[in-house]
Amino acid sequence: MNATAVETLVPILGSITEVREETHDVRTLRLDLADSEEAESFTWRAGQFVMVSVFGAGESALTITNPPAQKGFIEVTFRQMGTVTSALRRLSEGEPVGLRGPYGNSFPVEEWRGRDIAFVGGGIGMAAVHAPLWDVLGNREAYGEITVMAGAKTVADLVYRNEAGRLRDIPGVRVIQVVDPGGEEPGWDGEVGLIPQVFERMGLSGRDTTVVVCGPPVMLGFMLQATTRMGTPPSQVITTLENRMKCGVGYCGHCNVGEFMVCRDGPVVSGEVISQLPNEF
Amino acid sequence: MSKVAPAGSGYQTAGEWAPRIVAFTCNWCSYSGADMAGTARLTYPANVRIVRMLCSGRMDPLFALKAFEEGADGVLVSGCHPGDCHYVQGNLYARRRLEIFADLMELLGLDPRRLHFAWVSASEGVKWSELIGRVTRSVLEAGPNGEWLSAPTAEFSSAKLPEPGPPPRTAPTRDANAATTSHLRQLARRLLEEGEVSRVIGYAEGAQSDQMVPAFVETPEDAERLVWNERCYANLANYAVHRSGGATALIAKTCDAKSIAGLLRENQLRRDEVVVVGVSCSGIWHGDRLAAKCYGCDEDVSPLADWTVGPDGTARGSIPAAGRDTSPDPRDAALEALSSLPPDERLAFWQGEFDRCIRCYACRAVCPMCYCDTCITDKHRPQWISAPQSGPGNTSWNVVRAMHLAGRCSDCDECARVCPSGIRLDLINRSLAQGIKRKYGTMVSADPAVKTALTTYRPDDAGRFV
Amino acid sequence: MEQAGWILDEEQWKAWAGSLPASGCRVIAPARGPRGEAAFTKTDDADQIARGYPGKTQMSPKEFLFPRSETLFEFRLAGNTVTLVRPPRSDNKQVLIGLRPCDAAGLRRLDEVFLQDPADEAYEHRRNQTVVIVEACTEATPSCFCTAVGGSPGGTEGADLHVTRLGGSGRILLRAITQTGSELASAASASWARATEADFAEAGDQAEAVSSSIRRQPLPARTPELLEGSFEAPEWEVVASACIGCGICTYACPSCSCFDIADTGGAACGSRCRSWDSCAFGEFTKHASGHNPRPKQSARYRQRLMHKFAYFPSQHAGQLMCVGCGRCIDLCPAGIDIHQAVLALAGAARAAHRGADEGVPV
Numbered sequence A: 001m002n003a004t005a006v007e008t009l010v011p012i013l014g015s016i017t018e019v020r021e022e023t024h025d026v027r028t029l030r031l032d033l034a035d036s037e038e039a040e041s042f043t044w045r046a047g048q049f050v051m052v053s054v055f056g057a058g059e060s061a062l063t064i065t066n067p068p069a070q071k072g073f074i075e076v077t078f079r080q081m082g083t084v085t086s087a088l089r090r091l092s093e094g095e096p097v098g099l100r101g102p103y104g105n106s107f108p109v110e111e112w113r114g115r116d117i118a119f120v121g122g123g124i125g126m127a128a129v130h131a132p133l134w135d136v137l138g139n140r141e142a143y144g145e146i147t148v149m150a151g152a153k154t155v156a157d158l159v160y161r162n163e164a165g166r167l168r169d170i171p172g173v174r175v176i177q178v179v180d181p182g183g184e185e186p187g188w189d190g191e192v193g194l195i196p197q198v199f200e201r202m203g204l205s206g207r208d209t210t211v212v213v214c215g216p217p218v219m220l221g222f223m224l225q226a227t228t229r230m231g232t233p234p235s236q237v238i239t240t241l242e243n244r245m246k247c248g249v250g251y252c253g254h255c256n257v258g259e260f261m262v263c264r265d266g267p268v269v270s271g272e273v274i275s276q277l278p279n280e281f
Numbered sequence B: 001m002s003k004v005a006p007a008g009s010g011y012q013t014a015g016e017w018a019p020r021i022v023a024f025t026c027n028w029c030s031y032s033g034a035d036m037a038g039t040a041r042l043t044y045p046a047n048v049r050i051v052r053m054l055c056s057g058r059m060d061p062l063f064a065l066k067a068f069e070e071g072a073d074g075v076l077v078s079g080c081h082p083g084d085c086h087y088v089q090g091n092l093y094a095r096r097r098l099e100i101f102a103d104l105m106e107l108l109g110l111d112p113r114r115l116h117f118a119w120v121s122a123s124e125g126v127k128w129s130e131l132i133g134r135v136t137r138s139v140l141e142a143g144p145n146g147e148w149l150s151a152p153t154a155e156f157s158s159a160k161l162p163e164p165g166p167p168p169r170t171a172p173t174r175d176a177n178a179a180t181t182s183h184l185r186q187l188a189r190r191l192l193e194e195g196e197v198s199r200v201i202g203y204a205e206g207a208q209s210d211q212m213v214p215a216f217v218e219t220p221e222d223a224e225r226l227v228w229n230e231r232c233y234a235n236l237a238n239y240a241v242h243r244s245g246g247a248t249a250l251i252a253k254t255c256d257a258k259s260i261a262g263l264l265r266e267n268q269l270r271r272d273e274v275v276v277v278g279v280s281c282s283g284i285w286h287g288d289r290l291a292a293k294c295y296g297c298d299e300d301v302s303p304l305a306d307w308t309v310g311p312d313g314t315a316r317g318s319i320p321a322a323g324r325d326t327s328p329d330p331r332d333a334a335l336e337a338l339s340s341l342p343p344d345e346r347l348a349f350w351q352g353e354f355d356r357c358i359r360c361y362a363c364r365a366v367c368p369m370c371y372c373d374t375c376i377t378d379k380h381r382p383q384w385i386s387a388p389q390s391g392p393g394n395t396s397w398n399v400v401r402a403m404h405l406a407g408r409c410s411d412c413d414e415c416a417r418v419c420p421s422g423i424r425l426d427l428i429n430r431s432l433a434q435g436i437k438r439k440y441g442t443m444v445s446a447d448p449a450v451k452t453a454l455t456t457y458r459p460d461d462a463g464r465f466v
Numbered sequence C: 001m002e003q004a005g006w007i008l009d010e011e012q013w014k015a016w017a018g019s020l021p022a023s024g025c026r027v028i029a030p031a032r033g034p035r036g037e038a039a040f041t042k043t044d045d046a047d048q049i050a051r052g053y054p055g056k057t058q059m060s061p062k063e064f065l066f067p068r069s070e071t072l073f074e075f076r077l078a079g080n081t082v083t084l085v086r087p088p089r090s091d092n093k094q095v096l097i098g099l100r101p102c103d104a105a106g107l108r109r110l111d112e113v114f115l116q117d118p119a120d121e122a123y124e125h126r127r128n129q130t131v132v133i134v135e136a137c138t139e140a141t142p143s144c145f146c147t148a149v150g151g152s153p154g155g156t157e158g159a160d161l162h163v164t165r166l167g168g169s170g171r172i173l174l175r176a177i178t179q180t181g182s183e184l185a186s187a188a189s190a191s192w193a194r195a196t197e198a199d200f201a202e203a204g205d206q207a208e209a210v211s212s213s214i215r216r217q218p219l220p221a222r223t224p225e226l227l228e229g230s231f232e233a234p235e236w237e238v239v240a241s242a243c244i245g246c247g248i249c250t251y252a253c254p255s256c257s258c259f260d261i262a263d264t265g266g267a268a269c270g271s272r273c274r275s276w277d278s279c280a281f282g283e284f285t286k287h288a289s290g291h292n293p294r295p296k297q298s299a300r301y302r303q304r305l306m307h308k309f310a311y312f313p314s315q316h317a318g319q320l321m322c323v324g325c326g327r328c329i330d331l332c333p334a335g336i337d338i339h340q341a342v343l344a345l346a347g348a349a350r351a352a353h354r355g356a357d358e359g360v361p362v
């Protein structure tokens, strides 16, 4: 738990120091804490999230998208959905936000050492795979082959599209971009199809690959089926749950899936655990 | 209280209170009228903020509430003269709806000097400037609108409302109940056996004897669970909607059948989806107290009934019993007691009532006529009804609930029965219904083909618009 | 352990309890609500504080620790500078008097939620200021089922002080259960008669008599495990068929703790407020995208029951979250009976197990 928060449900203050447009409705923000001591002691692990406040609009749970090695600031990538995310989108550089966290568990990046890893993100789901991806790449030699598959409805909806070049320059990293049929543009050299199908066609070794996959619930379902067919053990399929939540710390009662509290026991969860949860996510 | 600027002194003196008035005007007539006043350099007090709408028919009572909540001291709604509406009849609907809204605000004790309605055409710059002068004076007289959000200090509580008089009828005998029950079971079994319906929704004994619980009977054998007695409080109409797979037989008291009529009228239910089993009902009783709604109920068995079931047997169609004793509705006496209070005491009374609201939304959930997919109170872009369970949000919630039901409420009083805080929702509904009847001559009809009062108009409706 | 207790007559009791407000405590006691129902209310009236009451209050006392709505902080924005102001917290002692054993047990369930690590400071502060005086039940109402969930009409869980009105004799047995309780009583207790073994025994018999008047069946052993395995059971549709989706049960319940957080006000100033919320509402779990993990009312009803009787126990060493007060039964507009519902589900699950054991298709 972050020791600097005065009170659990009262945010600490920060501000937007950089705004990057990802797509027409997705933005990345760099957030810096107002207090330098707080910034110093603010540490997190890949996969954790923060509650971001826009004062007057409310709070939203957003995954921290930059790797923990980047001390002193955090980044979040959000899609404009409703009240809070719309208000967040209206803010520009210099404007204040509130932050609580970091909350939740994290990706077991240490356990993946020596293995091949596939990072698969559908739409805004890319936000959730971003921190563990860069965390792993920060320690490149400890891991095997890295595959990054980014999917979206259309080319224009691909989140972190500009990062593909930088990723491809790293040895042993493969980047595949996928758009839904009909979502391609003239000159599109990526894949066209549904992520689970494209993924299954890639000829990855199911047994040696850890699959990190985040995206809409329907896509997750098909990915679980695909990885089962590929022989990936459920414990090596890792995803994140995204249930509505208000407090982030286990009081408010909104986010549970059976006994599993997404805010505390999650959001990161393996296919093995998911298969034991009631279907309420 | 802050110092009040004397009328005619220029209003906006530093340090003194100046009334804040929000004017909702239609785009086509009144806004142009205001504009005309400006171009003609007619002077009028500068206390008015104009909110332009396309038509006065767009005026939602929520807008006025929000204005008051945010600190307005007065609200004015202005549209085209009858007959001049850009959209032909928007202002005529508005006239009825806002008339009833003004009635409600009066019941709740809002000072009538704060709420104004007018017709101003595009050429009536002079009328506009005079109107604003008049409205401003009226709001000045009323003073700052502090009380709208003030904490309740009610002298008068619902405990002081007059007690209902002796009931005009007695509770049905055990034998009569047993006979009705047995006829109901027979009919239910038959309807299920013959495949005329795939379920019967009625009442069964619960674990506690003081209340019968809804029963969903799908097999002929299961019909044995059904019961009828004077403790069958619930209105079951709600349960008939959104069912697939065959028709539903619904056991209905006369008041419940009015809700069925409402659901048919508003296309929430198709006539072939429901078989109405009217029960001959002598009122529902809580111990030896007859429910208020039953005192004046002179209709036994709804005209909508496909079957009539009573102690004497079962018949096809609607067979009303003859010669029913009624006596004046006790809610009317309570309303009279309230209306004899000065407005500020009435306001304190209702604020005391609304202050207890815990926003459980049982009133909404139980109401057959509350069927919106997403209730306005759950919408938060913008957040019309503030979320905290206190003050302004509670008042807005209760006003909005009442307004959405105005002219549609079928008088089953379920909201008042289930409200855990005992808020007198029944008085609010009753008062609106009585106002509508007085002004427009119609009560909500048991006939689905008859339109409700606020979905129609007459060109010559009276009202507060000047 | 030796029990500390005193025997007071009605005068002594009233003199002590009635003087609590004068000693600076905010006293909450059962009073008559607007419809004549019993309701916990802040009062300074000695008669009211000391009087006692039959049955139970309509709403639980939880709002005095977990208010219906509470401001977490106010914010002010000037340019790009935000100031957060936390509302002042009272340091006055709060005495909740006349709670039934189930009420006090309910507060202990709230503690499990709000005093976990990290603790909710607003709740914790209030909790630390609060002394709970429980009054043993002298009768059970038809909806009471504390004995079915491990409670007792004479129970002391969550009590700092415990009062038993010894049958008709005008004698009151006052017991200190915690240090906090004996401190509250310490100013006067020197002048009270010590209770004897016989007095304790009489109180015990009285609780026993009330217990045995409760007709409602105990829950089967291993109810949490039974329910756990019945997530997909068809019975959920049946028990929830009449549920209309209001929030009464959750708001009346002494142990329901869910809340919503919302901002009010504009961009320049306003506040963040938390208010009770209910798992019975469809919006409770609905995502911004429209996706709803619990799309049906039966799923929402199942959540409430499972939370009370399966999830919470598995997170808290088997302890049920429901304390058997029966309020949700009394107030449910559709007459749904939680006790019957749990019995039905647990019964069905047991039958299914037995069926499976015997190889009978289920």
Ligand SMILES: Cc1cc2nc3c(=O)[nH]c(=O)nc-3n(C[C@H](O)[C@H](O)[C@H](O)COP(=O)(O)OP(=O)(O)OC[C@H]3O[C@@H](n4cnc5c(N)ncnc54)[C@H](O)[C@@H]3O)c2cc1C
Pocket (backbone or CB within 6 Å): A049, A058, A059, A060, A061, A062, A063, A064, A076, A077, A078, A079, A080, A081, A082, A083, A084, A085, A086, A124, A127, A128, A241, A242, A243, A244, A245, A246, A267, B380, C286, C287, C288, C289
């Ligand atoms: C652990 C976690 C991590 C997340 N990470 C990201 C991310 O990196 N990028 C991103 O774009 N989105 C993320 N989300 C989803 C994001 O929180 C919601 O899209 C956002 O809260 C919607 O809020 P709103 O006010 O714009 O929408 P509204 O529909 O106005 O929502 C109102 C309230 O409902 C709740 N809510 C609605 N939808 C969701 C949801 N899907 N999940 C949780 N709460 C919800 C919020 O409390 C919100 O304040 C994450 C969610 C969770 C639980």
Ligand code: SF4
Pocket (backbone or CB within 6 Å): B356, B357, B358, B359, B360, B361, B362, B363, B364, B398, B415, B418, B419, B420, B421, B422, B423
């Ligand atoms: S039933 Fe009563 S307490 Fe519940 S929301 Fe309606 S008015 Fe408020």
Ligand code: SF4
Pocket (backbone or CB within 6 Å): C106, C249, C252, C253, C254, C255, C256, C308, C321, C322, C323, C324, C325, C326, C327, C328, C329, C338
């Ligand atoms: S679930 Fe019902 S019976 Fe159990 S503690 Fe809550 S209100 Fe009381």
